[in-house]
Amino acid sequence: MSRITLAKGLNAGLRKAMEDDPKVLLMGEDVGKLGGVFRITDGLQKDFGEDRVIDSPLAESGIVGTAVGMALRGYRPVIEIQFDGFVYPAYDQIVCQVAKMHYRSRGRSPMPMVIRIPFGGGIGAVEHHSESPEAQFAHTPGLKVVSCSNPVDGYWMIQQAIACDDPVIFLEPKRQYHADKADLDETATPAPLFTSRTVRAGTDATLVGYGPTVKTCLRAAEAAEDSSLEVIDLRTLSPLDLGPVYDSVRRTGRLVVVHEAHVNLGMGAEVAARVTEECFYSLEAPVLRVGAPDTPYPPSRVEEEYLPDLDRVLDAVDRALEY
């Protein structure tokens, strides 16, 4: 048992995956000597060598495209995109090549690759460093998309994503990297990767979040004085695992989905549509979404106005309860 941050959990998980499988390679900008700009790969090049922890030229399409070639020869590349806003130069390789390779080859050329992306805001960064592009990847068949919300999940989920034979977009809430600590039991049996989890029981309304907003939802649930709120951590965005959400909504009748990404055509829209299909007669109020308006990410001095916070979540809960 050890007490770890999300950064440490991911680091330990990567280390374990590299120990377990010599085909696992890490590649990205500054992942070697520096250990990544967030230190997630700290110490790994020293222990596994420059052939397995590869500092790449500064070209995101190049990183993903060469990782495709490595995967085609049987390696399991784990690549780091330094910041969410830097993934777009690699978008073509991810969407046209990585996502489709298994389908077009009819299973002959699997793409066991993990694309790690620190995502979300709240760190006072300059533009392009605080984005939430998850829906763009979840919209693409052939990719799997997950997001960890806490240190223990970080440790297990990164290993499970690496072991997966499909390409996984792995979204890490960068604001949480060095924030909270949790107890890790390395001997525990983790939940399967592509499952969501109820993290707080409640009876009056259901809150759904993932990545950085799980903490926001939990704080809102704790702060709610007159109502009992259930909180579900989606963990997997593609495929979605909404069984626990349906069960919850059938009991509470009310659902609020919370993410940092734009509400318009975001993950919340898909969750709302599916919940409406599955739980139509259980709903006491429309499914509400809390997320970003249709403005680009603002200058960091006002980012807290843009990001969903406790008050905005509780405001939505009130609207759902009063409906």
Add this chain to the structure above:
Amino acid sequence: MTHSAGDSPREFGPDLAEVFGPSQRDGGPDLVQLLTPEGERVHHPEFEVDLSAEELLGLYRDMVLVRRLDTEATALQRHGELGIWAQLLGQEAAQIGAGRALRRQDHVFPTYREHGVAWCKGIDPLDLLGLFRGVDQGAWDPAEFGFGLYTIVIGAQTLHATGYAMAMQRDGVVGTGEPDRDAAVLAHFGDGASSQGDVNEAFIFAASYNAPVVFFCQNNQWAISEPIERQTRIPLYQRALGFGFPGVRVDGNDVIATYAVTKAALQRARDGQGPTLVEAYTYRMGAHTTTDDPTRYRLSEDVENWKLKDPIARVTAYLRRMGLADEQYFTDLAAEADDLGARLREGCKALPDPRYIEGFDHVYAEQTDELVAQKAAYQAYTDSFENDQTGAAR
């Protein structure tokens, strides 16, 4: 223009008239050529190859047969049997020369036009038609043949090739000195692709890691309607130096020279000496694809000039002059080409349509509950028509 402190602006870089002018029209002074358009064997101080008569006849047969494959496929498109076809006409020497320079353990990353290289790697030409007929998106196993699936997005495969070469380095199959072990990657692209970011990033990665990859650019002068002048201000092979590895321009209509240069470049890569750019200087005699109309943008005079440099005719002339093949040989080869054509015509029409529903099983290696449910729903929907007795069956 010399430097001037006066009114006239300073000029930097090469003069376009020089780069694309008359002195360069035949490939310029650096063009590596071993067989002239007239079929005369010439020598080059750096690139020499000693081909037996049998080997040369082999290259010739390959070119004749892949031209027939191309002709048949073009005709099949005109008959509506293929949705589209990307013709290789005029590029036979570039592709066969490169393809025959490969060893079994080498791996190829093609564009969508590398029918001749696929032929050299032993892929059934019938399998090449599937993508263009719309029955599959690549019928062969890339790992089995050492030949990747055709790549439609221009230049994307050059990065895959570079990553694959980096994986070879990690597998310890570069620079060991064992001929059957050391391996390299052959990455194909065209003059249009040379403008893509991916190709330039591939150059940078390959140079940075000294990866065993040969970048083989078939400069066929045209990217659909855009001439080479729209892509570059300098001859493409000269770009390699800026990335830190050698570039060679070879006569892409000369199968002997293409073979010799590619062979040397591949060996250099296998030996651990890093990447090379080979620019095969050739010409797209046909359209970009069967949907294209090149009469809208280029002069028939240019095409006529390039006809004089035909890759097959020059070998025919050489074989006849040297007495390396008799009339019976040419008659037999023509018959073999006819047989191939017949097989392609019949085989193409017999290629079965895929079942859309099977695709649900190929999206992921590890199937998802979501797709299982979608597949079942699709099946139930289609079954509802088959069970419908009112005549609405499909």
